[in-house]
Amino acid sequence: MSLSGLSHTDDERLWAALAHASIALGIILNMLFRSSLGIGVFAGPIAAFVIYLVKKDESRWVARQAIQALVYQAILAVIGIVIGLFVAIITVVTLGIGLLLMAPLLLIFGLLGLAFLIYGLYGAYQCYQGKDFKYYLIGDWVGTRNIGGVA
Numbered sequence: 001m002s003l004s005g006l007s008h009t010d011d012e013r014l015w016a017a018l019a020h021a022s023i024a025l026g027i028i029l030n031m032l033f034r035s036s037l038g039i040g041v042f043a044g045p046i047a048a049f050v051i052y053l054v055k056k057d058e059s060r061w062v063a064r065q066a067i068q069a070l071v072y073q074a075i076l077a078v079i080g081i082v083i084g085l086f087v088a089i090i091t092v093v094t095l096g097i098g099l100l101l102m103a104p105l106l107l108i109f110g111l112l113g114l115a116f117l118i119y120g121l122y123g124a125y126q127c128y129q130g131k132d133f134k135y136y137l138i139g140d141w142v143g144t145r146n147i148g149g150v151a
Contacts, residue, residue: 015055017124020120022048022051025044041077045073048073049070061132065127083109
């Protein structure tokens with residue numbers, strides 16, 4: 001039976017939405033604690049993983065949504081770290097001139113980050129409406145790999 005064909009309880013919809021919305025957690029934590037280290041980038045994936053662990057035995061649908069959110073956010077975190085390291089290295093090697101030259105590229109990365117945030121929040125909205133949400137490529141990949149035991 002398809003997971004999307006099931007009726008989901010209010011509790012399930014809330015937890016699935018929270019797993020996807022946890023993508024905003026890192027941004028909120030970095031703003032609250034004024035962290036320039038970007039440590040909050042791991043807050044979203046950790047929150048999604050905790051939701052998965054807590055709800056996996058109660059609801060396969062919530063578990064599947066949480067695993068998708070975890071994978072999506074972890075991929076974005078790794079990409080963000082790689083870009084951050086690249087910018088830092090270029091800045092140091094060029095004594096700051098490279099940072100000025102990369103400003104347009106950094107603007108594009110910032111806009112992409114905003115788009116990825118909005119996509120995650122859209123997933124939260126869809127789940128809160130009781131709809132089955134699948135991230136492009138990630139949703140099918142999670143389903144075919146039976147990651148977390150939630151095909």
